[in-house]
Amino acid sequence: MSTVVKGVALTTPLSRMTALARAELTLLGRTRGALVAALFVPLVMPVSVRSAAEEMDLAGAGLNTGTLVLPAAVGFSLLFAVYSVLVGSFVVRREELVLKRLRTGELRDVEILAGSALPAVLTGLVQCLLLAAGCSVLLDLSAPSAPQLSVLGLLLGLVLCAALAAATASLTRTGESAQVTPMPLLLVSMMGSGMFVPLELLPDKLASVCELLPLTPVVTLVRGGWTGDLSGYEALGAVATAVAWTVLAVFAVRRWFRWEPRR
Template identity: 65%
Template structure:
């Protein structure tokens, strides 16, 4: 289902309308905050989603510590594990939790009712995503501190790259979640429809297996997976192993994926229950 326009929309308004003027922007901010507060309350009531979003990424530094104590792994393990933990945060704190949230709100007719009021489409989607995005960013700060202390990751050599990686990672994860919800029929099947991107990203984007351990041709292909640029920027921010030219290309790739994902959401996001 495409977003309704002025000639075909069922709600009589244009999808993703823009607000102008300081007063409109202020009202928009209040609406987004109100939606985000409500979504945060609903998210907190889903214990399974909370535990999955919190424990999976935060457990990685602790599980890796015994290997360091035995001396099995050396070198830049701290940076590798930090990258993995933040990558898991993209996938679980933001992506999978938001797929379930969008589907649940759609099937409960919450999205349809919201569209009959003042909030614009972007406000509805953004307000729903804001708690998960904030959770992902908060986890990143905790993980950075935990890996620095527990895994001797050290200070980031190019922190601006890590910041770019975090921002592009959570933004793209949220957009991909909205897109995945369009092909998800029920909240029970949300975990299934999210699995392909989760597995592909874990194996090919440098989250579980660092891309420098992959064959050159495989690594070259995997560099263009949706979350690969964000993960690469996060790791490069700690190791400083990315030249300015490569960093610029990586950022452009991340932005390109974000633009494509937003366009796809505008085209195919479903506001009404699937029958």
């Protein structure tokens, strides 16, 4: 939306970010690797989680196949459709001098990052909702006992993964290395955030460490929303951990994000 003052069109932050998001969505649609990571990988990974679930004593932890697979599916979508895609997007746009040119216009720095991230974030949101609906039907899950926790976890996860992507892009030199730098967080999150193995099945000391990983609070809130077993204290702890990681990522972006190619 824009307004006109004395014959001069004035754009709003929302209109500027929307225009940038449309352009970014077009570019995203032309990148096959990003499309595969965003659309297909999160749909395939939950199948492996379901296979692994057959070897676990989920009942002893108060869980079932559905309450393991559904939060894992949400986590995979956040990691691949949002985090991994955005790392590559930020780095490639920087190397192509797109970010530098955008800074010479009306767009503010936060608008550039938010507008660039919007297509991936919306893709992740829609995908998470579809995966949740699909898992509920295919795995015979009942309605969530505390849906507000699941919604809160999903929203926190979207913001957190976008912020972490920008922070990771700050440390990534080239578009080629953008395929490698997201791997540590991807692997640690998949193995330690309760996606493949619930924290309830881990040794207490290891579980306490894994609770502090960036994606753990998201998985915890989504799962707790379905099971209804998450206490108020545990929910607040998960929210605090997610917010802390988001603040840390935003600080890293403000401090180290590079708008021009590394020399």
